Amino acid sequence: MGGDGTPEVADLALVEMAIARHEHVLATRGALADAFDLRHRLPAVWEGVKSGRCEVWVVRRVARMSRALDRHQVALVDTAVASALDQSPSRILAIAEAKVIEADPTAHQTRIDKNQNDKGAWYPKPRPGSQADDNDAVNTAGIGTVFARLDEADALAHQHTVDDLAAALAEHADVPEGAEPLSMEHWRAEAFAMLADPAAVLAFLHGIDDTPGTSEVEEVAQQPSRDPRRSAEIVVHVALDDTGALGPVARVESLGPRLLTQVSDLLGRHTTITVQPVIDLHTGRSVNGYEHPTDIKQRTRLRTVGDVFPHATGLFAKHGRTPDHDHTTPYDKHGPPGQTGDHNDTPLARHHHRAKTHVPGYTVMQLGPDKWIWGTPHGLYRLVTGGGTTAITRAEYLLHAQDAIVLAEGYAA
Incomplete structure (x- = not known):
């Protein structure tokens, strides 16, 4: 019932189990397949679920997404998802999706090719009675x-x-x-x-x-x-594998994980293509003024993807909203030079920015260009990175606080 590496089950043994669960045997079969995948193919995820780090429905979906992978390929998914179980469901599923594609890009290309043959457009006729029934989920009168x-x-x-x-x-x-x-x-x-x-x-x-x-x-x-051949900007995040070569999967902003061949297909309709210089997110810059320059804002946005408030899910590129670039350590016009830069930039959605500014008790310190630690008014502590949010203890918070960047002359432009 499960993927490669799960034990076999006597099919008729599930009938009475379904009766006990008050459901059809196919529903029991699906639940058992998910459980077997979690226990035998995704052991690190399974341990996280047992400790209450994630809702069950999320990891069941991860189990189904990765079922076609063999027992060796699925280990990549297990490691990545287990480390992200404290994130929101949408982030967990996005990570799982990317790792399933990365684990078997050939199978994903096959899915793409199959879908190319399943294209179509449909114009369904309204069901009899739906135009006069105001209780219908979607009244179709004139639509x-x-x-x-x-x-x-x-x-x-x-x-x-x-x-x-x-x-x-x-x-x-x-x-x-x-x-x-x-x-x-x-x-x-x-x-x-x-x-x-x-x-x-x-x-x-x-x-x-x-x-x-x-x-x-x-x-x-x-x-x-x-002109229908309008200009378009595609922001692609790529990473090198252990050999120094580009991995098979890139993340396209507003779309998600895509094979590199898909990225080239997105540009196929454009007769003129301009490749902008690669932005190395390991570099940084600081300036002496209060306003964050455009290049610093862009690097911060690319590093973080979205709002860095604990457990926030807003993606700035997807929703088209410009974040507030807040100084992690408040700007002091009489302070040292170089206060504004990658090391002192906390991108926040406006509502979260207001909470941080106006609700007493919120604290935030920046540990690097893509890492923050937060404290809340009632003693909750969180570590936020480009990969999401992790719950930490007060002791861990205080330990991290020792590494918080202190503005000094060395950050001057």
């Missing part, structure tokens, strides 16, 4: 539904086109005085529907660009802004 499975790059391009067209429609919409403007969800639906008539889209875009007094030369000059 159609579309489902599509596309190549990932095509789906992203389609999304950007719909978003751009929706923004233009919303900007040029006639809103009656005193009426509430329609939501962007409404305009995205209008834009999606409008794509069924490309001529109408071109006429609309031409109309909003055709302002009085515009010459033909100026009009032509405006057209590149509507």
Whole structure:
């Protein structure tokens, strides 16, 4: 029932067990397969679950995700997930996903190839009675539904086109005085529907660009802004393996773990590609002013990925929100030079920034460019790194505090 390395079970033995569990035998079979995988294939994760470090449903999903791996490959998943059990469920599953892909990139490529053959678009008809039933989960009166499975790059391009067209429609919409403007969800639906008539889209875009007094030369000059081959920025996090070569898996911001071949596919539709210099996150810089420079903010964002408040799950790239770059050690205009830099930058979402600033009892110290220790008003202590949050004791907090960076002349630019 479980993956490679789990013991065999007499199939009919599960029938009475299912009766005792008040469920169908297939549900019992699934639960037992997950338990066997955890006990025999993911022993480090299993020990963490028994000590209460993680909810059971999360590790059951990890067991199912990794079931196709053999007993040697799954060890990579076991080690990584066990060290992350104190994180939020979304972080645990993201780590598990990346390690499953890394453990067997060939199998993942097979999944990708299979999905390319399963693409399609579907326009389901409403069920009889659903248009008049207000108790239906989704009343379908006057509404159609579309489902599509596309190549990932095509789906992203389609999304950007719909978003751009929706923004233009919303900007040029006639809103009656005193009426509430329609939501962007409404305009995205209008834009999606409008794509069924490309001529109408071109006429609309031409109309909003055709302002009085515009010459033909100026009009032509405006057209590149509507060029479908728009520019795109892809931020890719890569790491070296033990041999010094690039590993098979990279993390693409806003998308997640991807094979390196998938990263190249994302750029396939662009005729001009500019590769920016690699940002080495092991380097640092400091300045003498109060404001964090753009390059320092970028390195901090890339190191941390998101909010570094304990157990925060906000990813700045995914949600498009700019973090507050708070000085871990408060800035002192009469203090030493070099107070602003990678060593003194705590990116926080606004709500968490307000809590740290206005609620007495919160403490934070920075141990390096990607490591912080927090204390709360009621004596909870947490270590936060780029990999997430770990609960620590007061004694561990005090021990870490000795390593906290003290601003000194050595940090001057």
